[in-house]
Amino acid sequence: MEKFTKHTGTGVPLRQSNVDTDQIIPAVYLKRITRTGFEDALFSAWRKDPSFILNQEPYNAGSVLVAGPDFGTGSSREHAVWALKDYGFKAVLSSRFADIFRGNSGKQGLLAAQVAQDDIELIWKELENAPGTQVTVDLESKTVVCGNIVAPFEIDDYTRWRLLEGLDDIGLTLQHEADITAYEATRPAFKPKTLPAKIS
């Protein structure tokens, strides 16, 4: 995973709450077996509407998405994160993220920054009044800067550390393989196994 320290890019105001993962990427695109190439799938239903924010310049070249509360609800599909990344987004700002989406973002180096709704409203206004305004998201100081607005954001310390260092989760866990093996030796015998298969 690439390290994330600070990013500056065009902010995209998405004035909508409950942006679910079916909107971020409809199920029809989940049939692919690759991990990249999902840029066309991002918000594909909404992008058919010419007035949608990503169909307007300069927002179409945006890399910081500023959304309403409850972003990423619904399905666990990591494809939602892949699609945002493939389109060019580096960070998403919202006052509330769905748990699984936030977890998936952390694994893929997309910054899910939790910003108070009052600050989101200020940033929306700034981005709408001055399209193309650059937004800086600084993971070291946990702040967002947009025009004259400086807002703090929250992210859990562990995810922040992993993003700053660009660490691979599986590699980190495998450092504790001896602990896993020791735990396995203590599992009760009645716990089920899938193999050999038993069928009624």
Added chain:
Amino acid sequence: MGKTLAEKVWDAHVVRKGDGDGANAQPDLLYIDLHLVHEVTSPQAFEGLRLAGRKLRRPDLTIATEDHNTPTLDIDKPIADLTSRTQIQTLRNNCAEFGVRLHSLGDAEQGIVHVVGPQLGLTQPGMTVVCGDSHTSTHGAFGALAMGIGTSEVEHVMATQTLSLKPFKTMAINVEGTLRPGVTAKDIILAVIAKIGTGGGQGYVLEYRGSAIRALSMEARMTICNMSIEAGARAGMVAPDQATYDYMFGRPHAPEGAEWDAAVEYWNTLKTDDDASFDVQVDLDADALEPFVTWGTNPGQGVSLSQTVPSPEDFGDENAKAAAERALQYMGLEAGTPMKDIRVDTVFLGSCTNSRIEDLRAAADIIRGREKDPQVRMLVVPGSARVRLEAEAEGLDRVFKDFGAEWRFAGCSMCLGMNPDQLEPGERCASTSNRNFEGRQGKGGRTHLVSPVVAAATAVRGTLSSPSDLDPAPEPAAIRIDAA
């Protein structure tokens, strides 16, 4: 101080406690007892293992089935959609390469992953269960800690049989009282989501408690836990009791003999201690519940079936108001319209929420001896091939076919329309599934989430209806057609 059920299961699976304390604590490393796999969220994870030269650590704690993409017609023919066919073939290749047990289309144990696990007796109390699917919360009905995960985590579990997780907060959902006739588990969970909102459960594990929950069957408890994710929760749980043990006893992978006794002894400890405390408590009065239905485009936008479509003005919060306006426009509804005046084109009985044998029986009991509204099409999609066989042995397939419904093969089907079962733009559906998101059941499709009995009554009348709205059936509805 005592512990909650969720905390007990958590503590029993800690491989390694995270360093540090409080807010700065690193996540715990948790052992995973069962990993369920399907074709959609696994190909990139298997590929990740291959690229890193890693092994699948515990094939014997892993099981796969095909569900999201599978057609529900002509299952003996090659899958027509080439990308679907490729994805399913990829799962077959991966399972063969990594030694994973797979129940393929055509196999008697194939079906929706969350129907298959419990049916085989692989889901048991006190386990940790994960799957690259948000509705993994279903398995919490057994007192398991069951969570949906993303593909990176799928790969992590494959490589390590663990997950790094920060402890969740706990929320008690207390449902006391007795459900009225025609009111079901689906109505309980839709009412819970309407009450706490789609984000209300974020960061929490929900424990469903109270006399109304205790009175529910295991399949009904699965319906409730299934939709915990729609309230934003990572998991939902019900403490195991005699109903749980009765359901599990004799299933293929349930413990036997002395192991059964040892297991039950342990399972009996899996309840929230009297002196434990939850971070949040929510109360719901079962006696006051009516059949519930959604009017909007998220599962929190629901009302009792006897109410009217709300007005955006009813919502104080600006975001909720804007969301309601947008939802009404998408759904083609006007505020003030009685929900029961809304005409539907399609009725879908299926999905991991409501496709088990009890769901099919409940719907069949409503339609038996009655006629379908001729303009409505009804799709009945059993949750698994096993459920389909069981239903056919009871003659339920004939009840559905005589009624004019389509009797299909098992899979996720029209819940998310990854296979050919989709709504047309503007088509309106009463659906027993779990998500009424824009386009979820097909581009431009309009979804109303309902229980199986409301779905059945709606198919009779053509408008959203509860069983109590139906005229008496011409023949006594209690007569079951037994297996021929």
